[in-house]
Amino acid sequence: MSEFEYDLFTIGAGSGGVRASRIAASHGAKVAIAEEHRVGGTCVIRGCVPKKMLVYGSMFAEELSHAENYGWSVGEKSFDWPSLRDFVNSDVDRLEGLYGKTLESHEVDLFEERATITGPHTVKLASGREITAKHILVAVGSWPAMPDFPGVEHCISSNEVFHLEEQPKCLMVAGGGYIAMEFAAIFNALGSEVTVVNRSGRILRSYDEQIVERMLHIAMGRGIDFKMHSLIQKVEKQEEGCLLVDLGDSNPVQVDQVLIATGRSPKTTGLGCENAGVELDEKGAIKVDEYNKTSCDSIYAVGDVTNRVQLTPVAIREGHAFADTVFGGNPRTINYDHIPSAVFSQPPLAGVGLTEREARNTYGNVKVYSSDFRPMKNIFSPHAERGLYKMIVDEASEKILGIHMIGPESPEIMQVAAVAVKAGLTKQAFDDTVALHPSMAEELVLLK
Numbered sequence: 001m002s003e004f005e006y007d008l009f010t011i012g013a014g015s016g017g018v019r020a021s022r023i024a025a026s027h028g029a030k031v032a033i034a035e036e037h038r039v040g041g042t043c044v045i046r047g048c049v050p051k052k053m054l055v056y057g058s059m060f061a062e063e064l065s066h067a068e069n070y071g072w073s074v075g076e077k078s079f080d081w082p083s084l085r086d087f088v089n090s091d092v093d094r095l096e097g098l099y100g101k102t103l104e105s106h107e108v109d110l111f112e113e114r115a116t117i118t119g120p121h122t123v124k125l126a127s128g129r130e131i132t133a134k135h136i137l138v139a140v141g142s143w144p145a146m147p148d149f150p151g152v153e154h155c156i157s158s159n160e161v162f163h164l165e166e167q168p169k170c171l172m173v174a175g176g177g178y179i180a181m182e183f184a185a186i187f188n189a190l191g192s193e194v195t196v197v198n199r200s201g202r203i204l205r206s207y208d209e210q211i212v213e214r215m216l217h218i219a220m221g222r223g224i225d226f227k228m229h230s231l232i233q234k235v236e237k238q239e240e241g242c243l244l245v246d247l248g249d250s251n252p253v254q255v256d257q258v259l260i261a262t263g264r265s266p267k268t269t270g271l272g273c274e275n276a277g278v279e280l281d282e283k284g285a286i287k288v289d290e291y292n293k294t295s296c297d298s299i300y301a302v303g304d305v306t307n308r309v310q311l312t313p314v315a316i317r318e319g320h321a322f323a324d325t326v327f328g329g330n331p332r333t334i335n336y337d338h339i340p341s342a343v344f345s346q347p348p349l350a351g352v353g354l355t356e357r358e359a360r361n362t363y364g365n366v367k368v369y370s371s372d373f374r375p376m377k378n379i380f381s382p383h384a385e386r387g388l389y390k391m392i393v394d395e396a397s398e399k400i401l402g403i404h405m406i407g408p409e410s411p412e413i414m415q416v417a418a419v420a421v422k423a424g425l426t427k428q429a430f431d432d433t434v435a436l437h438p439s440m441a442e443e444l445v446l447l448k
């Protein structure tokens with residue numbers, strides 16, 4: 001008999017933790033998992049999934065406005081936020097149930113309470129029970145980082161935005177990253193007045209500058225107001241419930257809600273890492289090696305809590321690789337090159353590999369091919385928005401270094417284009433491929 005109650009105790013039932021637990025169990029390990037909020041974690045409960053559903057919901061505004069041009073009579077249109085909110089949240093409940101069933105079917109014991117580390121092989125549940133395990137996996141994710149200004153308690157984060165009682169008539173979004181751009185677009189499409197406040201002159205820093213420029217141009221054309229080089233100094237709640245935001249100039253702005261989207265921090269506070277000698281970096285992230293092992297031999301960590309790449313599919317891969325390594329006799333590491341990513345703004349943008357600037361800095365001589373086109377889908381759009389695709393190629397080897405795009409469905413197209421970049425294909429391989437006509441994706445094989 002083992003000296004431990006479990007082979008694996010996972011803290012956090014999000015994307016990484018659930019994948020690791022079920023794969024470890026399928027390798028024959030006795031597994032338990034603890035979750036203090038809801039099974040599914042950020043992505044399923046208060047992130048990617050409900051966000052994407054809000055994007056879909058908000059896109060009807062534009063689709064309906066085009067419908068008459070295509071011969072449809074849609075009558076009087078109105079939008080009801082509680083209906084969309086409740087529909088999205090009911091699907092979140094469904095998905096949470098499915099995640100729970102996955103754990104159950106793999107005989108993973110679920111403790112629906114907070115667990116903290118008390119030693120290299122022990123965790124303590126909120127109820128007081130102490131549990132021993134041969135290995136502990138920390139997969140507790142990250143949490144919205146809230147800046148420190150007077151009145152920040154009146155602001156919301158992406159955790160709360162899915163549950164708002166009412167749709168804000170005026171919304172201020174602080175930050176210029178993924179969450180800021182996605183929610184600014186959602187509420188703009190739903191008819192809210194949206195102002196984005198960004199501390200520098202750049203948004204979406206990791207994306208190709210030309211693509212981001214196009215996004216900004218389109219977003220401003222759609223009525224989103226950007227206040228660059230601006231920081232919230234203070235938020236005051238008014239008697240009638242509105243918020244008065246001081247941006248450090250003489251023009252305080254009155255809004256209904258302020259959404260803070262200024263990054264996410266690893267959720268290690270109070271986790272007990274110090275009880276097992278698990279080292280953190282200066283941002284509070286758990287330090288791990290390439291096999292996801294921490295500075296304590298029996299404790300591993302995957303996903304956002306390690307602050308490597310804060311993306312769900314990466315956490316899932318890390319969790320899977322951990323389980324194969326420790327319980328499947330198959331040591332595996334993750335290759336972090338060429339991870340495609342997208343911002344589900346409207347229109348969305350997507351990228352893989354090096355941006356033009358990164359490629360020029362690294363390779364010197366690069367060729368840039370592009371297509372600046374009007375998507376057929378936008379013919380009836382009042383905005384006449386143009387798509388932009390770019391391919392960055394190493395002049396010496398002709399290998400594709402990066403692909404970047406903005407336009408309808410660009411994340412869908414990017415997933416496939418990323419396979420080509422990952423496989424080390426050249427521009428010639430795209431040129432040799434016959435266009436699929438009429439599509440937006442065909443622009444990729446017609447780049448000049």
Ligand code: NDP
Nearest residue numbers: 147175176177178179180199200261262263264310342343
């Ligand atoms: P991001 O890291 O994307 O962006 C943070 C933004 O906030 C940046 O513009 C940053 O500015 C700014 N900022 C940081 N600190 C401050 C501060 N103290 N005051 C004012 N502004 C500040 O974070 P998000 O919160 O948008 O998202 C968190 C993570 O979640 C992302 O990194 C991403 O990995 C993941 N995510 C992914 C999505 C997707 O794949 N589609 C969707 C949503 C989230 P600066 O550039 O100057 O540092």
